[in-house]
Amino acid sequence: MGYRLRRMLEENQGRFVSGQEIGRRLGTSRAAVWKQVQTLRRRGFGIEGARGAGYRLLGRPDVIEEADLRARLSPRSSWKTFHILPVTDSTNSRAVALAESGAPHGTVVCADAQTGGRGRFGRTWESPPGLNLYVSLLLRPPVEPPQAPQLTLVTAVALAAAVEASTGLSARLKWPNDLYLGGRKAAGILAEMSADADRLRHVVIGTGLNVNADSPDFPPGLRGKATSLRIQAGRGFPRVEVLARFLDSFSDAYRLFLAEGIRGVLPEWRRRSLLDGKRVVIRMRGEDVAGTAVGVDDAGLLVFRREGGRGTEKLPSGEIVEFEG
Ligand code: BTN
Numbered sequence: 001m002g003y004r005l006r007r008m009l010e011e012n013q014g015r016f017v018s019g020q021e022i023g024r025r026l027g028t029s030r031a032a033v034w035k036q037v038q039t040l041r042r043r044g045f046g047i048e049g050a051r052g053a054g055y056r057l058l059g060r061p062d063v064i065e066e067a068d069l070r071a072r073l074s075p076r077s078s079w080k081t082f083h084i085l086p087v088t089d090s091t092n093s094r095a096v097a098l099a100e101s102g103a104p105h106g107t108v109v110c111a112d113a114q115t116g117g118r119g120r121f122g123r124t125w126e127s128p129p130g131l132n133l134y135v136s137l138l139l140r141p142p143v144e145p146p147q148a149p150q151l152t153l154v155t156a157v158a159l160a161a162a163v164e165a166s167t168g169l170s171a172r173l174k175w176p177n178d179l180y181l182g183g184r185k186a187a188g189i190l191a192e193m194s195a196d197a198d199r200l201r202h203v204v205i206g207t208g209l210n211v212n213a214d215s216p217d218f219p220p221g222l223r224g225k226a227t228s229l230r231i232q233a234g235r236g237f238p239r240v241e242v243l244a245r246f247l248d249s250f251s252d253a254y255r256l257f258l259a260e261g262i263r264g265v266l267p268e269w270r271r272r273s274l275l276d277g278k279r280v281v282i283r284m285r286g287e288d289v290a291g292t293a294v295g296v297d298d299a300g301l302l303v304f305r306r307e308g309g310r311g312t313e314k315l316p317s318g319e320i321v322e323f324e325g
Contacts, residue, residue: 002036003067009057018054064110064240072244077251080106089116092190092206095136099202105140117208120190121319131213133239136206145195148203149316150262150300152177152191155205157268158253159187162245167233172274174320175302180274183325184227186210212236262300269296281322288321
């Protein structure tokens with residue numbers, strides 16, 4: 001209730017709209033309009049009512065609602081089902097459970113907060129409420145299991161495009177799954193797949209993007225390393241807007257991936273690559289190995305030259321624990 005009224009007030013960008021006009025456009029009485037205003041106020045919308053002038057929007061809570069999200073998505077986006085939750089343990093865990101109970105390709109799980117947000121290598125992902133995006137996509141891609149990890153690169157490219165379009169900033173990508181802004185990490189991607197011997201059953205791709213977090217919102221240990229769109233751009237962003245852009249650009253990148261393979265997406269990855277030619281330390285099977293990140297090959301593997309070693313090797317996964325700034 002109140003969705004059309006809210007859109008009408010938003011369209012009028014802080015100008016008054018008379019109760020009579022609202023009632024006429026919604027096909028309801030002025031008393032019913034007043035009731036809807038009360039409902040929106042209870043949900044955190046600042047709405048000023050003035051006798052003779054009507055109602056105007058002063059402020060809105062930064063909540064993600066399905067109807068609002070759907071209305072912002074391009075018709076070419078093919079997302080089917082949305083689970084928008086106030087809080088969950090981990091949107092990835094939710095999406096995996098949904099996948100196992102038969103949920104379709106194109107299911108989106110998003111939460112305002114996570115109580116057990118998971119990062120790569122068993123780490124936790126800080127997930128306070130009201131500030132950031134925590135979203136997991138359930139895919140059933142028609143590709144072989146060895147290609148599934150390439151979807152992390154597809155997601156990173158889509159996320160970078162969405163962040164850039166929303167903020168005007170330039171995003172850099174750190175292989176395989178981190179998005180950097182101004183030299184600090186603003187987002188991470190956690191892909192989890194389930195496969196039979198030769199068939200991919202599903203892939204869940206979780207993305208955590210720091211949108212409106214400010215420095216004090218991060219735990220002290222992360223403050224020097226993490227950033228957000230707000231910190232970098234100097235202003236906040238409606239999360240639903242950033243999410244809609246991400247879902248649209250993911251649809252585009254995924255379509256390209258299915259049509260041309262990862263090669264189709266790699267130019268967009270490479271032009272944002274943070275590590276090419278840099279000295280790095282990679283943790284491989286518990287051991288830290290120093291060398292140079294030469295680049296990403298046509299299959300999305302990291303081409304790495306060990307310090308003092310001859311030739312290069314190709315890494316399907318790994319953790320870059322240090323890199324040249
Ligand atoms: C990393 O950089 O280590 C990956 C972080 C991935 C975090 C996201 S938040 C949404 C989804 N749900 C989770 O529990 N994790 C991912």
